[in-house]
Amino acid sequence: MSAENRPSFDGLEVGEVVAEREIELTRDSLVRYAGASGDFNPIHYNDVVAQQVGLPGVIAHGMLTLGQAASVVEEWAGPGNVADLQARFTRPIPVPNPGVAVVTVTAKVGALDPERRTARIDVTVDFQGQKVLGKAQALVPCA
Amino acid sequence: MPVNIEAVGRAYGPHEPYEVTRIKIREFADAVDARSFAHLSEEAARAEGYPDVVAPTTFAVVIAQQAEFHVVVDPEVGVDFSRVVHADERFTHHRPIIAGDLISSTVHIDSITQRGGISMVTTRTELVDADGKPVSTVVSTLAVREEAS
Numbered sequence: 001m002s003a004e005n006r007p008s009f010d011g012l013e014v015g016e017v018v019a020e021r022e023i024e025l026t027r028d029s030l031v032r033y034a035g036a037s038g039d040f041n042p043i044h045y046n047d048v049v050a051q052q053v054g055l056p057g058v059i060a061h062g063m064l065t066l067g068q069a070a071s072v073v074e075e076w077a078g079p080g081n082v083a084d085l086q087a088r089f090t091r092p093i094p095v096p097n098p099g100v101a102v103v104t105v106t107a108k109v110g111a112l113d114p115e116r117r118t119a120r121i122d123v124t125v126d127f128q129g130q131k132v133l134g135k136a137q138a139l140v141p142c143a
Numbered sequence: 144m145p146v147n148i149e150a151v152g153r154a155y156g157p158h159e160p161y162e163v164t165r166i167k168i169r170e171f172a173d174a175v176d177a178r179s180f181a182h183l184s185e186e187a188a189r190a191e192g193y194p195d196v197v198a199p200t201t202f203a204v205v206i207a208q209q210a211e212f213h214v215v216v217d218p219e220v221g222v223d224f225s226r227v228v229h230a231d232e233r234f235t236h237h238r239p240i241i242a243g244d245l246i247s248s249t250v251h252i253d254s255i256t257q258r259g260g261i262s263m264v265t266t267r268t269e270l271v272d273a274d275g276k277p278v279s280t281v282v283s284t285l286a287v288r289e290e291a292s
Contacts, residue, residue, distance in 0.1 A: 004192030023176065036167075036174035037205055041224075053225060062229040063204050067175030070200035079181040079188075080197040080239035088231040134231075138200075 005078035009117040009142035016109045018121065019076040023068050025060050025093065025101040033064040047097070055092065060101065062089035065132060069123045072105040077121070077140040088134035093127050103127045110137065117142045145289050146262035148255045150220040155213040156249035160273070161206045163244040165196045172199050185242075198240035204232070207268040207281035210248040214266055215285075220252070222264060222287050230263060230284040237277040245273040253282070262287045 007018075030044050039061055042049040047057045066087050073082055095101045103125055110122035123136040165185070172182035177199035180187035188196045215222045240246070247270070254265045264285045270278040 021176075029174075033174040036171045037208065039204075039208060041227075063201060063232065064175065066232060067171075067177075067199065067201040067204075071175050071177040074177060074179065074200055079177070079179040079191055079199070080193060082200040082236070084233070084235045085200055086231070086233035089229050092228075 006081055006141060006143040007077055007119075009112070009114075009119065012109055012112055012119055012142070014109050014112060017106060018109060019072045019107040021072045021075075021105050023103050023105060025064075025095050025103065026099070027058065027095055027097050030058065030060060030064065030095055033061055033067070037061070037063065039063065056094050058097065059092040059094050065089075065093060065103070065125055066136070068103075069105050069107075069125050069133065069136060070138070073107045073121050073123060073138045073140070076107065077138070081140055082138045083118075083141055084139035085137070087123070087136035089132070090134040091127070091130060091132040093132055101127065103132070107138075145221065145257065146255055146264060146287055147219060147221045148257065150217070150252050151255050152252065153214075153217075153220070154249055154251045155217075156210060157247040157271075158210055158213070158249070160245040160247045161209070163198065163240055163242055163246060165242040167205070168196050168198050168202065168242055171202050171205065175199055175201065193239065193241055194243075196242040198242075200236075201234060202240055203234055203236070203270060203279040203281050206246055206248055206270055207250075207279075207283065210250040210268045211266050211283060214250060214252060214264070220264075222285065223290075226288045226290070227285050230286040232284075233282040235280040237279060240278060244278070246270050246278055260289045262289065
């Protein structure tokens with residue numbers, strides 16, 4: 001955490017949306033994430049394998065979704081300023097070929113700790129009207 | 144073969160240190176759409192108060208997943224990787240990861256619970272820098288479906 005780039009605590013309100021982004025996931029996004037992360041589980045690029053294990057087809061890496069969500073929080077918090085991040089992966093995001101899976105990330109102030117000057121940011125990732133992450137929370141130290 | 148609950152408490156590592164490079168941070172930042180220039184340029188990172196390019200929030204997974212692989216391939220734990228889905232993940236950063244860091248990892252099996260034909264395997268990977276100081280703690284749960292009988 002760098003003390004120089006933290007967001008200001010004063011003026012924050014519980015319920016306030018601090019950042020929002022619409023993301024388009026394609027097979028290209030999945031291949032790119034596989035390479036960058038080293039997660040080469042074939043359910044993220046091979047439809048036959050995905051169907052063999054009971055999935056409708058290729059799905060996005062849960063960690064790609066969480067990584068994208070973190071980037072939305074970070075855009076507000078400043079790079080390197082998310083001290084803690086957690087989520088449950090509750091619903092897969094099938095990514096068509098060809099085509100696009102559109103998800104919306106919303107980052108909202110969930111709780112404020114005036115003593116520590118930290119903000120808990122609650123993140124929702126919505127795909128086709130349903131949440132794909134459970135208890136997605138980030139802790140951000142503020143100035 | 145079901146997951147062996149007696150594997151709880153096992154630890155693997157420390158593994159050979161992972162060298163964090165600028166190019167890997169850039170690649171990862173592109174993949175998760177992290178848009179700050181502090182992930183790309185040393186100059187921009189300095190302006191944000193960092194000595195070099197800073198990694199995005201979930202970059203630690205690159206190192207943690209390599210460590211977790213030692214659990215998955217241990218035949219005495221008995222995880223069938225083709226039956227695995229990722230159930231949850233948590234990052235606690237003691238400090239941000241910076242280009243140039245040499246990071247060692249040790250992975251611990253913290254818990255295994257079994258219910259309704261699914262084993263939940265929770266691992267905790269501790270990342271430390273070259274001085275042995277804590278960098279990040281990564282807790283990850285895999286859900287492993289047992290074979291239908």
